[in-house]
Amino acid sequence: MLEITGIGGIILLVLDVWAIVSVVGSAASTGKKVLWVLLILLLPLLGFIIWLVAGPRAAPA
Secondary structure (H helix, E strand, C coil), X not given: XXXXXXXXXXXXXXXXXXXXXXXXXXXXXXXXXXXXXXXXHHCHHHHHHHHHXXXXXXXXX
């Protein structure tokens, strides 16, 4: 199992929070938002990478 500690862990935490905030602010349906947030929380590194490639983006301001 991959263990990320130290500065790498902090960076991953910040990126995951950014991804979750972006998902919550997106125009996606509530069900899709919940699934994306769960994916990011359960698989922090892989979930972030998948979100970066295919996830919903925050709605333009």
